[in-house]
Amino acid sequence: MVKQNTLFYGDNLDILRNREYFPDACVDLIYLDPPFNSSRSYNVLFKDESGSDSEAQITAFEDTWHWGRTSRDTLHDLIHDTEYQVSKAMEALHNLIGENQMMAYLVMMAARLVELHRVLKPTGSLYLHCDPTASHYLKIILDAIFGPTNFRNEIIWRRTRAHNDARLTRYGAIHDVIFFYTKTDEWTYNKIFLERDADAPKTHDLYQHTDGKLYRKGDCTAPGGRGPRYEWNGHVRNWRFTQEEAKRLEKEGKIVYSRTGMPRVLRPVEPSRGPQLQDIWTDIDPPNSGSTEILGYPTQKPLSLLERII
Numbered sequence: 395m396v397k398q399n400t401l402f403y404g405d406n407l408d409i410l411r412n413r414e415y416f417p418d419a420c421v422d423l424i425y426l427d428p429p430f431n432s433s434r435s436y437n438v439l440f441k442d443e444s445g446s447d448s449e450a451q452i453t454a455f456e457d458t459w460h461w462g463r464t465s466r467d468t469l470h471d472l473i474h475d476t477e478y479q480v481s482k483a484m485e486a487l488h489n490l491i492g493e494n495q496m497m498a499y500l501v502m503m504a505a506r507l508v509e510l511h512r513v514l515k516p517t518g519s520l521y522l523h524c525d526p527t528a529s530h531y532l533k534i535i536l537d538a539i540f541g542p543t544n545f546r547n548e549i550i551w552r553r554t555r556a557h558n559d560a561r562l563t564r565y566g567a568i569h570d571v572i573f574f575y576t577k578t579d580e581w582t583y584n585k586i587f588l589e590r591d592a593d594a595p596k597t598h599d600l601y602q603h604t605d606g607k608l609y610r611k612g613d614c615t616a617p618g619g620r621g622p623r624y625e626w627n628g629h630v631r632n633w634r635f636t637q638e639e640a641k642r643l644e645k646e647g648k649i650v651y652s653r654t655g656m657p658r659v660l661r662p663v664e665p666s667r668g669p670q671l672q673d674i675w676t677d678i679d680p681p682n683s684g685s686t687e688i689l690g691y692p693t694q695k696p697l698s699l700l701e702r703i704i
Contacts, residue, residue, distance in 0.1 A: 407502075410509045421513045422582065425703050427523040427695060428503055442492055465498040468505050480504055483538035487531060499528065504535050511539050514577045519546075521703050522573045523695070529571040540575045547574040551699065552676045572703075586702065588668040588677065601650060601660060609660035611650060614640075627655045634659075671702075678702070 410416060472484045484504055491497045507522075514520060520540070524532055529548075537545060549572040557566035601609045614626075614634055621632040626640060635643065640657070643649045648660045678698050681687040687697055 407505055407509070410506060410513075416509070416513045418512055419515045419518075421510075422515055422518050423704065424510050424514060424518070424520040425523070425700065426506075426510070426521070427693070428506075429693070441494055459495045459499040459502065461493045461495065461498040465501045466493075469497075469501045472501065472504055472508070480508060480535060480538040483534055487534065491531075496528065496531070500531055500535065503532065504539070507535060507539050511577065516578045517580055517582050518577050519581055519583070520573075520575045520577075521549075522575070523551075523570060524573070525570050526567070529573070533573060536573055536575055540577065544576050544578065545573070546576055546581075547673045548572075549574060550674045551678065552674075553680050555679075586671040588671060601658075603647070603660060605647075608663045610663050611658040612661050614649075614657045614659050626657055627651060629656055675699075675702075 469484060469488060473481045484501065487500060488497060491500070510520060522532065522536065533545075533548075551570045551572055552568055553570050554568045556568065559566075601611050603609055614631075615621075616632040616634050619632050621634055622636055623630065623632045624637055626633060626637075633640065640649070643659060649657050650660060651657055678696055681694060681696050688694070
């Protein structure tokens with residue numbers, strides 16, 4: 395049986411299917427970075443393959459998927475022997491894409507995602523790291539297995555800053571995609587806050603009060619037209635506060651006014667804490683040539699990226 399805090403490496407499907415080692419609902423978090431050679435020509439990826447000699451294989455430093463007997467048998471199992479909507483999705487993708495390296499890759503990914511969904515706890519999460527070469531196909535498979543309502547985010551990770559190549563005749567591809575799914579609508583999520591930018595006090599919604607402390611200027615109007623309606627400093631609105639509360643906040647110096655006279659309420663700000671992390675990550679760079687992390691793997695991900703997800 396899998397032990398607490400166990401990390402599972404590799405893509406051995408037989409081990410993953412072993413219910414003695416991986417019983418149902420035993421894993422809190424899954425991150426997978428499935429290998430895929432995105433630099434290969436689309437003419438190669440979508441070219442029909444024939445014969446049964448080439449199997450779907452992966453070696454340590456080479457992303458090579460081929461359509462063959464293993465892919466064909468696995469697709470048959472997915473279509474006929476699974477209880478998921480993925481059977482319909484895989485049949486449709488097979489009709490659309492044909493029998494080629496791309497389809498072989500998607501078949502092998504679907505077989506693993508079915509098992510990963512099985513072992514994930516009801517409160518668990520899955521992060522699938524890919525790139526735009528196959529992300530749109532993978533999302534269809536993920537929706538079919540996890541359910542479209544359990545899709546939480548498409549995270550964009552800027553993996554490099556620029557491609558200064560004079561031969562480029564398209565926009566530089568500098569990002570990866572990370573799909574965030576949960577098994578149910580009740581999942582474990584820990585909010586992450588970025589460090590505040592040194593220039594943040596200069597932004598329009600931050601205010602340094604006479605007490606020397608930093609505050610954020612918040613909206614006083616009530617959302618959705620709720621709240622008491624009255625005139626406040628020349629503006630008639632539905633407000634978040636009663637007139638008595640508004641007068642108290644003014645007396646305490648917690649209300650400031652914009653140039654148009656609109657009241658703004660001051661909320662304390664932790665100086666070192668910036669905004670909550672959003673779905674575009676530009677603050678984590680890949681390991682550079684001088685990094686002690688470098689292992690020589692061409693698509694190696696930085697430790698800080700995994701630490702954030704964990």
